[in-house]
Amino acid sequence: MRISKRLKTLAEQVQPGRVVVDVGTDHAYLPIYLILKGISPRVIGVEINPGPLRSAQQQVEVVGLTHQIEIRFGDGLGGIQPGEAQVAVVAGMGGNTICDLLEASPKVLARLHRLILQPMGAMRRVREWLWQHGWQIVHEDLVKEDQIFYSIIIAEPSRQEKEKGAADRYKSSTSGEKFSEVELEIGPLLLRAQHPLLSEYLHGQIAHKEKITAQLQQSHDPAAVAKLKEYTGQIKELKGLVFSLERKQKLE
Ligand SMILES: C[S@@+](CC[C@H](N)C(=O)[O-])C[C@H]1O[C@@H](n2cnc3c(N)ncnc32)[C@H](O)[C@@H]1O
CATH class of the missing domain: 1.10.287 (Helix Hairpins)
Structure with missing residues (x-):
């Protein structure tokens, strides 16, 4: 199955064996890829809009994966129960929308091991939201497709004391001070890693x-x-x- 470079990069961040919830699954391309590649044993695709919901359900039926992929109507992480998935992918939505939907489901969030986020803007708010809510950014990536850059943020629950741990980890590598707004917008880990793009x-x-x-x-x-x-x-x-x-x- 061929999928976009952006979706493939997101899929590569899912640890094998993890159950995934794909919030805003649209055509269910990501869930289908995760199952066909044997990365996930089960994926739940959540959709709020009837058109994409039907389209996702049809795609899953066409490829015969209804036993491993469940497409549900739902609003954000509210579409699943706490503990049903270990990894959440939220891609292709505005950064503010992503923060709002994470904030709306604290019980589901508390049981997730990894967030794979690809916000379309408001990147600084997403990074700040993550530390302020006890999530540590463990990896960042940048993908260029059809002349558009997409930032990808991977976060896991911070093992240290919530805000203190996060804040310490987010000191600038150059100045040792708190990251500037620009550094937060671009991506501290992308800067540190001198990402090729x-x-x-x-x-x-x-x-x-x-x-x-x-x-x-x-x-x-x-x-x-x-x-x-x-x-x-x-x-x-x-x-x-x-x-x-x-x-x-x-x-x-
Ligand atoms: C631009 S598409 C991105 C699709 C896919 N995630 C991707 O990255 O290619 C955004 C999708 O999210 C859905 N969506 C928006 N808000 C949502 C919400 N609160 N809960 C579930 N789905 C939502 C939209 O209906 C749409 O299908």
Whole structure:
């Protein structure tokens, strides 16, 4: 079965033998891949919208996997009972939506061993939410597909005391201080690992923010002026990150 590079990268983060819940499963591509590859013994796909729900159920029937994949109607993690799955995948949704749906189901969350998240934006909020709720980011990845970058965040329950443990782990490797907003948006582990796509990703982020600042410069509205100042600072910091990353890569 062929699936997108993005979904394949998510599937690779599932430890073999784990029961998975795929929240917002859409066509059920990920559950089908996890079963066909023998990664998971059972997958629950949760869908809130009737169209994707029907589509997911049909796909699972077509491939004859109804005994291993259950497609359910449900809202986020509310679609399963605590302990039914050990790993949750939440991909292709906004970062704020992901945080809201994690927050809405504390009992299910408490029984999960791993979260595999692929937010479409609001990455900083997701990373902050995770530490503040006792989750440790154990791995981050970046995938480029059809000219779009996707950030992937893998988290596991923090073994240390909740916020203290998380906060310690999230000190910047360069300054030893708390990570900056820009570092949190980009991904501390991606920065630390000097991910091969990072330089290109950072250049893209700079170009995007420069486009916004060009628009903000046209406005005298105080909110726009404040935003312009914030973005200008972020661009400067991003350029600094690119500079040190590319310098390190040249030296290696
Ligand atoms: C953009 S698709 C992503 C599909 C798939 N996860 C992927 O990454 O390719 C988002 C899916 O999540 C579903 N969805 C959105 N909010 C949801 C919620 N609260 N609970 C369950 N499903 C939800 C949508 O109906 C849609 O099918």
